[in-house]
Amino acid sequence: MAYSNHRLDLALLEIQTCNQLLMKTEKLLKYIMVYFVVALVAVSHAYGARIKDIASIGGVRDNQLYGYGLVVGLDGTGDSVKNGFTDQTLANMLTRQGLAMKNKTSSLKADNVAAVMVTAKLPPFAKIGTRVDVMVSSIGDADSLLGGTLPMTSLIGADGRVYATAQGPLVIGGFSAVGSSAKATKNHTTVGRISNGASVERELNYDFDKKREFTLNLHNPDFTTCERMAKIIRSQVPDIKAEFIDSSSIAVYIKDSFNKNIVDLISVVENLDVPVDSTAVVVMNEKTGTIVMGENVRISTVAVAHGNLSIHIREDKEVSQPLPFSPAPPFGSSPANVGDGVTLAPGGQTVVTTQTSVDVAEEKKKLMVVPHGVTIQEVVNALNTIGVSSRDLIDILQTIKAAGVLQAELKII
Numbered sequence: 001m002a003y004s005n006h007r008l009d010l011a012l013l014e015i016q017t018c019n020q021l022l023m024k025t026e027k028l029l030k031y032i033m034v035y036f037v038v039a040l041v042a043v044s045h046a047y048g049a050r051i052k053d054i055a056s057i058g059g060v061r062d063n064q065l066y067g068y069g070l071v072v073g074l075d076g077t078g079d080s081v082k083n084g085f086t087d088q089t090l091a092n093m094l095t096r097q098g099l100a101m102k103n104k105t106s107s108l109k110a111d112n113v114a115a116v117m118v119t120a121k122l123p124p125f126a127k128i129g130t131r132v133d134v135m136v137s138s139i140g141d142a143d144s145l146l147g148g149t150l151p152m153t154s155l156i157g158a159d160g161r162v163y164a165t166a167q168g169p170l171v172i173g174g175f176s177a178v179g180s181s182a183k184a185t186k187n188h189t190t191v192g193r194i195s196n197g198a199s200v201e202r203e204l205n206y207d208f209d210k211k212r213e214f215t216l217n218l219h220n221p222d223f224t225t226c227e228r229m230a231k232i233i234r235s236q237v238p239d240i241k242a243e244f245i246d247s248s249s250i251a252v253y254i255k256d257s258f259n260k261n262i263v264d265l266i267s268v269v270e271n272l273d274v275p276v277d278s279t280a281v282v283v284m285n286e287k288t289g290t291i292v293m294g295e296n297v298r299i300s301t302v303a304v305a306h307g308n309l310s311i312h313i314r315e316d317k318e319v320s321q322p323l324p325f326s327p328a329p330p331f332g333s334s335p336a337n338v339g340d341g342v343t344l345a346p347g348g349q350t351v352v353t354t355q356t357s358v359d360v361a362e363e364k365k366k367l368m369v370v371p372h373g374v375t376i377q378e379v380v381n382a383l384n385t386i387g388v389s390s391r392d393l394i395d396i397l398q399t400i401k402a403a404g405v406l407q408a409e410l411k412i413i
Contacts, residue, residue: 048273051216051229057266058215058249063122063204065163069153071114071136071145071170071192078114079140086115086140093151114142118153118166120198127203131196134166144176144189155198166198211262212254216269221248224277232272240265280408282397289390291397293408299379300405301372304386304396320351370400 070089071078079086090113120134136150148170155164171194174187218226230250233242239258243251252269254262280296370386373379383393400406 049276050270051272051274052270054220054225054274054276055216055218055229055250055270058217059206060124062124063157063163065120065122065155065157065198067118067153067155067166069116069118069150069166071116071138071142071148071150072112073147073149074112074114074142074145075147076111077143077146077176078111079142080111086113089115114138114145114148115140116145116150118150118155120155120164120166122157122163122200122204124204125206125208126200128200130200132164132198132200134194134197136170136192136194138190142190144172145170145192146172146175146189148192150194150197161202163202164198164200166194168194168197170194209262214252214262214266215245216250216252218248220278221246222277222279223247225274226250228277229274232274233269236272237265237268281411282406282408283411283413284394284397285413286391286394289394291390291393293376293379295376296408297376297379298407299370299373299382299400300407302370302400302403302405304370304400314357316355316357318353318355320353322349 068089070086070093081087087110090110115138116136117139118134118136120132123130123132126132134150134155136145138145150167150170152165152167154162155166157163170192172187172189172192174185174189176185176189177183216229218229226247226249227244230242230244233240233250233252239255241253241255243253245251252265254265258265278294278296280298281294282297283292284290370382371378373382383396386393386396388396394412397406398410401408401410
């Protein structure tokens with residue numbers, strides 16, 4: 001009997017120990033889950049971007065408008081009489097006002113008028129009466145559009161239809177003053193802007209509320225980002241179907257069970273955060289010496305030696321003056337130049353010679369090992385150890401890329 005009680009006590013002790021281990025394991029799993037959730041939220045928050053900032057709705061875009069017109073009221077800085085199209089345009093405009101200007105184009109010599117091209121952008125969903133900015137640019141030989149006014153000008157689209165009309169005074173943001181022998185100019189005076197200078201006269205029909213599907217197009221195509229976007233849309237928005245089309249497009253289909261407006265759906269979708277991925281790129285501007293590296297740029301261990309080669313060429317003029325009481329030139333000759341650098345004069349001759357010196361200097365740089373970099377900070381620190389200018393670094397990066405140890409795409413602009 002005593003032996004049975006002892007075995008029972010051992011069994012109870014083992015059960016208690018197992019329960020304690022299970023409780024500890026459960027707590028440990030909870031801590032691990034919380035850690036991964038926090039890490040995932042932190043990563044998505046740090047590297048995420050709103051869909052509206054990285055993609056656009058297919059078919060929703062600006063439309064380009066343009067028109068031809070005149071700027072009037074200039075202070076003698078308009079087109080010259082050489083530009084016949086300016087006088088012809090002015091005559092046509094006056095004819096539409098009821099003035100008989102037929103065969104009187106040659107008599108128009110107004111230098112306070114300039115022919116211009118007017119451009120604007122028609123935003124999506126713009127309604128009749130919406131005001132947009134316009135840009136006015138001279139197409140003749142006008143000196144300045146300062147103080148000019150643009151009369152009513154029709155702005156047409158790619159289909160040849162009028163979508164807006166522009167009118168108003170120009171803002172140049174500079175000046176130009178010309179005198180008989182001097183000229184002072186600030187900024188560009190032959191291009192001006194009219195804020196809210198055009199009024200929309202025709203709307204573009206989208207029928208957006210009747211659609212049951214739409215497309216999201218990435219600004220920078222990337223398969224990874226596009227796949228992440230589709231997964232997040234499917235997980236965050238119910239009653240829709242998001243299909244991955246290619247590296248830049250996602251098709252979103254609305255199911256019959258969806259009972260909201262498509263505008264509400266797009267408002268929810270475009271505010272979702274998506275972790276953005278990109279290829280490793282190094283952009284270099286040789287004109288300014290600017291270098292920009294992406295986050296994913298990596299470099300393998302490589303040895304680099306870079307020494308600048310400088311060649312200096314210097315030319316000095318040396319003059320040989322004649323001594324006092326030197327022999328005079330032959331009888332009957334006059335002082336004259338008888339050759340390059342040789343001058344005859346009474347009492348001797350002066351010789352001018354050129355001394356050219358060429359110096360070649362080469363920096364003695366040692367072979368340096370650039371260590372392997374797994375982060376952008378390590379890559380930057382490794383390249384900084386070389387101790388060269390940004391222009392030299394452009395050549396070094398190109399050479400490292402040719403060696404196959406730079407895991408990034410090089411773009412030179």
